[in-house]
Amino acid sequence: MSADDAGGGVLGTSETSSEPLYRVTDLTRSFGRGGRVRALDGVSLEVRRGQRLCIVGESGSGKSTLIRLMAALDRPTSGEISFEGRSIVGMRERELGFLRAAVQLVFQDPRSSLNPRMTVGSIVTEPLRSAHLRSALDAVDPRQRLTEVLRAVDLPTDAATRYPHEFSGGQRQRIAIARALAPDPAVLIADEPVSALDVSVRAQVLNLLSDLVAARGLTLIFVSHDLAVVRHLCDSVIVLKQGRIEEQGSAAQVFAHPRAAYTQALLAAIPQIRL
Amino acid sequence: MTLLAVRDLTVRFGRRRLVAVDSISFDLGPRQRLGIIGESGSGKTVTALALMGLLPETAQVSGSIQLAGRELVGLPDSAIARLRGDLMSMVFQEPMTALDPTMRVGRQVAEVLLLHAGRSGGPARAQVIEMLHRVGLSDSERVADSYPHQLSGGQRQRCLLAMALINSPDLVICDEPTTALDVTVQAKVLRLLDEVLTAESAACVFISHDLAVVSQVCSDVLVMLDGRIVEAGPVARLFTAPEHPYTRGLVATSRIDEVPPGARLPTVEDFFPREQAR
Ligand SMILES: Nc1ncnc2c1ncn2[C@@H]1O[C@H](COP(=O)(O)OP(=O)(O)OP(=O)(O)O)[C@@H](O)[C@H]1O
Numbered sequence: 001m002s003a004d005d006a007g008g009g010v011l012g013t014s015e016t017s018s019e020p021l022y023r024v025t026d027l028t029r030s031f032g033r034g035g036r037v038r039a040l041d042g043v044s045l046e047v048r049r050g051q052r053l054c055i056v057g058e059s060g061s062g063k064s065t066l067i068r069l070m071a072a073l074d075r076p077t078s079g080e081i082s083f084e085g086r087s088i089v090g091m092r093e094r095e096l097g098f099l100r101a102a103v104q105l106v107f108q109d110p111r112s113s114l115n116p117r118m119t120v121g122s123i124v125t126e127p128l129r130s131a132h133l134r135s136a137l138d139a140v141d142p143r144q145r146l147t148e149v150l151r152a153v154d155l156p157t158d159a160a161t162r163y164p165h166e167f168s169g170g171q172r173q174r175i176a177i178a179r180a181l182a183p184d185p186a187v188l189i190a191d192e193p194v195s196a197l198d199v200s201v202r203a204q205v206l207n208l209l210s211d212l213v214a215a216r217g218l219t220l221i222f223v224s225h226d227l228a229v230v231r232h233l234c235d236s237v238i239v240l241k242q243g244r245i246e247e248q249g250s251a252a253q254v255f256a257h258p259r260a261a262y263t264q265a266l267l268a269a270i271p272q273i274r275l
Numbered sequence: 276m277t278l279l280a281v282r283d284l285t286v287r288f289g290r291r292r293l294v295a296v297d298s299i300s301f302d303l304g305p306r307q308r309l310g311i312i313g314e315s316g317s318g319k320t321v322t323a324l325a326l327m328g329l330l331p332e333t334a335q336v337s338g339s340i341q342l343a344g345r346e347l348v349g350l351p352d353s354a355i356a357r358l359r360g361d362l363m364s365m366v367f368q369e370p371m372t373a374l375d376p377t378m379r380v381g382r383q384v385a386e387v388l389l390l391h392a393g394r395s396g397g398p399a400r401a402q403v404i405e406m407l408h409r410v411g412l413s414d415s416e417r418v419a420d421s422y423p424h425q426l427s428g429g430q431r432q433r434c435l436l437a438m439a440l441i442n443s444p445d446l447v448i449c450d451e452p453t454t455a456l457d458v459t460v461q462a463k464v465l466r467l468l469d470e471v472l473t474a475e476s477a478a479c480v481f482i483s484h485d486l487a488v489v490s491q492v493c494s495d496v497l498v499m500l501d502g503r504i505v506e507a508g509p510v511a512r513l514f515t516a517p518e519h520p521y522t523r524g525l526v527a528t529s530r531i532d533e534v535p536p537g538a539r540l541p542t543v544e545d546f547f548p549r550e551q552a553r
């Protein structure tokens with residue numbers, strides 16, 4: 001996709017106040033009887049427009065839980081989340097249009113997030129037909145957009161007529177990415193979006209995301225356990241551990257001088273080719 | 276002696292008979308650890324599912340797969356199902372699809388164990404909890420009592436690993452077994468895999484797009500592209516002196532950390548015009 005595609009800038013990024021795009025305050029989410037599992041425990045953070053924030057942390061540290069809350073797919077046990085200055089906690093679905101129009105999500109497990117009875121073509125263009133986006137995207141030709149995004153993630157055009165189960169794991173992950181990018185969102189929240197991709201396709205998707213950030217000011221909230229990817233793509237990092245923020249800062253700073261023991265262990269454990 | 280001999284294995288799908296795996300052949304000795312790397316969509320998972328007899332009905336398989344001297348192609352489902360418990364197991368690429376959403380995961384792991392050993396309930400629970408612990412799930416009791424949707428991505432992936440290893444099979448097929456794990460947990464899981472394979476003298480087919488991980492786990496590698504094996508050999512040779520231009524591109528693009536942050540990352544196409552392969 002290039003900078004002059006249709007649809008650029010229509011999705012509500014006009015406001016230029018100093019108000020952060022997301023403000024998360026003291027967020028807690030517990031699960032189970034008596035809140036036995038504290039998946040998130042008093043997390044506060046801010047996300048600016050155009051920021052490229054990466055969330056890292058060990059398995060089970062609360063990364064997916066956090067972004068599900070930020071996408072208003074789940075409700076916190078306590079705490080506050082505002083998007084564009086408006087609280088989204090406790091809002092009804094029909095009031096969330098302003099969020100749904102701006103934010104797209106790529107889930108961690110692509111297979112369970114793609115409707116098995118829909119063709120890839122209708123899965124990818126579904127966000128274009130959603131009520132929140134239709135008016136903003138009037139000028140967009142869905143078929144042309146479909147071809148563009150499939151090409152951008154290196155899927156063959158004939159993929160559109162096939163069903164999700166007919167694809168490989170990495171191809172399904174790319175279908176999910178194409179779907180999220182189709183409406184040209186202002187914010188992309190992605191949970192391990194490149195973890196199942198071979199190195200070359202991964203490079204292609206990361207280049208695409210970098211281009212979108214540069215050309216459109218896309219805001220990126222990215223969950224990854226791959227520190228090489230994080231260092232390449234993101235400008236700031238949050239390290240979660242057992243539901244709490246263990247460390248945060250600019251990517252350069254966290255990589256050069258990791259403070260938390262967990263961050264140091266993560267950096268030390270990056271596998272190298274060993275012969 | 277070979278444990279697994281694959282000859283001219285071909286898999287086609289559907290009425291259009293699209294070729295996903297195109298006449299591949301390879302051998303695996305006992306205790307050997309063979310990596311499979313290659314492009315997304317090149318046929319790695321389909322090859323693994325063919326070995327396990329788990330392809331969907333729309334797939335047409337031809338060629339030969341011999342496991343410990345027994346021909347698997349054409350064997351009825353019931354016969355293959357028995358081998359799956361005893362001789363071979365698999366860690367699936369997408370954990371959610373391999374787990375039953377309506378059953379607590381501890382019970383799912385226990386069923387694999389009981390199916391194999393034919394033992395009764397009592398000690399199974401203890402064994403399951405211990406296995407979950409060994410794959411790095413420190414709160415293994417809670418995990419065992421959870422349904423799949425109550426677990427994180429990495430927790431699910433490790434439950435599958437526990438299921439695949441608990442019966443000590445002769446052949447373990449791992450399809451991207453650590454994609455959802457951070458590097459510290461990954462290191463732990465790979466150590467466990469090594470322990471179990473060594474203790475049981477088991478062989479392993481290890482599919483991964485992480486060349487560093489492959490170099491640590493495997494002695495030999497196959498490189499797949501468009502359903503074919505384009506190059507095969509010992510890890511040390513293949514990663515230092517790759518012969519096929521696709522492999523050269525793959526090795527050259529694997530080092531993201533050598534590219535300045537934000538700069539354009541090289542892709543295989545920079546090294547290898549894609550059309551050449553077709
Ligand atoms: N619906 C639920 N019910 C009970 N516990 C849950 C539920 N969802 C998540 N959890 C628990 O909350 C914790 C955080 O889970 P989460 O999915 O946010 O982890 P994560 O950081 O994304 O991990 P991974 O890297 O493995 O995907 C885990 O211990 C998980 O088991």
Ligand SMILES: Nc1ncnc2c1ncn2[C@@H]1O[C@H](COP(=O)(O)OP(=O)(O)OP(=O)(O)O)[C@@H](O)[C@H]1O
Pocket residue numbers: 165166167168169170171196198288289293294295313314315316317318319320321322331333368
């Ligand atoms: N059930 C199916 N029906 C039709 N085509 C299929 C089916 N399963 C896989 N394919 C096709 O077969 C080819 C090989 O798929 P496979 O899953 O083996 O790829 P892979 O090498 O594992 O890729 P990845 O690294 O993305 O997981 C792909 O082009 C895929 O679209």
Ligand SMILES: [Mg+2]
Pocket residue numbers: 063064065108191427428429
């Ligand atoms: Mg997660």
Ligand SMILES: [Mg+2]
Pocket residue numbers: 168169170319320321368450
């Ligand atoms: Mg696969």
